Amino acid sequence: MPTLTATARRNEARETYNAFLATCPAHQLLARISDKWVSLVLSALSNGPMRYSDLSRKIAGASQKMLTQTLRTLERDGLVSREVTPSVPVRVDYALTELGASLMPVIRAVKDWSERNITSVLAARQSYDLGATSR
Amino acid sequence: MPTLTATARRNEARETYNAFLATCPAHQLLARISDKWVSLVLSALSNGPMRYSDLSRKIAGASQKMLTQTLRTLERDGLVSREVTPSVPVRVDYALTELGASLMPVIRAVKDWSERNITSVLAARQSYDLGATSR
DNA sequence: CCGCATCCCCTTCGATACTG
DNA sequence: CAGTATCGAAGGGGATGCGG
Numbered sequence: 001m002p003t004l005t006a007t008a009r010r011n012e013a014r015e016t017y018n019a020f021l022a023t024c025p026a027h028q029l030l031a032r033i034s035d036k037w038v039s040l041v042l043s044a045l046s047n048g049p050m051r052y053s054d055l056s057r058k059i060a061g062a063s064q065k066m067l068t069q070t071l072r073t074l075e076r077d078g079l080v081s082r083e084v085t086p087s088v089p090v091r092v093d094y095a096l097t098e099l100g101a102s103l104m105p106v107i108r109a110v111k112d113w114s115e116r117n118i119t120s121v122l123a124a125r126q127s128y129d130l131g132a133t134s135r
Numbered sequence: 136m137p138t139l140t141a142t143a144r145r146n147e148a149r150e151t152y153n154a155f156l157a158t159c160p161a162h163q164l165l166a167r168i169s170d171k172w173v174s175l176v177l178s179a180l181s182n183g184p185m186r187y188s189d190l191s192r193k194i195a196g197a198s199q200k201m202l203t204q205t206l207r208t209l210e211r212d213g214l215v216s217r218e219v220t221p222s223v224p225v226r227v228d229y230a231l232t233e234l235g236a237s238l239m240p241v242i243r244a245v246k247d248w249s250e251r252n253i254t255s256v257l258a259a260r261q262s263y264d265l266g267a268t269s270r
Numbered sequence: 271c272c273g274c275a276t277c278c279c280c281t282t283c284g285a286t287a288c289t290g
Numbered sequence: 291c292a293g294t295a296t297c298g299a300a301g302g303g304g305a306t307g308c309g310g
Contacts, residue, residue, distance in 0.1 A: 029249035031171075034166070090271050102252070106248045115160050
């Protein structure tokens with residue numbers, strides 16, 4: 001049954017490939033920084049440390065849950081630091097670590113490319129969509 | 136009822152913010168290139184044009200559906216070109232456009248940063264997870 | 271003030287089968 | 291060879307309420 005073996009081989013190839021992807025540094029980190037809220041949080045913190053509530057106000061689109069979750073993963077990855085002041089009420093300050101700061105130029109590069117080329121992309125989309133309707 | 140108005144204001148703030156995000160070039164394009172398969176497809180094509188089946192073999196982890204979908208959006212955004220040769224059987228070639236090629240340095244920058252700093256990130260994770268278990 | 275836990279929707283993605 | 295169509299499972303993310 002050649003069909004079965006072909007399918008089996010495809011599955012095996014996929015597994016192998018995905019295992020490779022899981023250990024690929026570039027891909028892991030791309031996945032991190034491309035998270036919907038990560039770039040916004042890092043950008044906000046690039047101007048200096050902020051309290052949780054400040055971030056919450058600044059990044060109004062994020063739910064509490066997403067903001068906390070994002071900050072946790074960033075802390076875990078050593079990109080931001082978290083300092084708790086056990087006063088009443090509690091105060092928590094977040095700041096970019098050195099590692100986090102070193103990532104900013106990369107984020108800026110993405111941003112720069114985007115702003116330079118967004119018009120081309122938008123034009124391409126319009127032209128593509130036009131072709132679709134006339135078909 | 137102050138609670139209600141507070142909630143209402145948060146919702147309004149969120150909507151405004153999300154509307155802003157939807158029109159933000161940097162965010163739109165970050166979302167594009169950060170798609171799981173986009174960087175892989177672009178990297179594969181950076182060595183020269185490839186046929187659909189070649190891409191499918193090279194990027195073994197992607198399902199047919201995802202590969203096609205990815206190629207469609209990239210074509211729509213003007214980052215890759217799609218050329219159909221109506222022979223029997225059909226032959227379709229994909230290639231990077233000039234715009235797509237101009238994006239490669241940015242992708243390379245992300246990759247370079249990742250490879251330089253992955254050890255730091257991994258170390259940070261380990262230390263973070265250690266602290267959690269001992270707590 | 272900060273954050274965790276629960277519930278629930280709704281999108282996303284893989285598997286499979288079918289067309290030109 | 292190069293897709294398209296449909297279905298079902300899985301998980302992201304919001305709303306809400308409680309705890310320190």
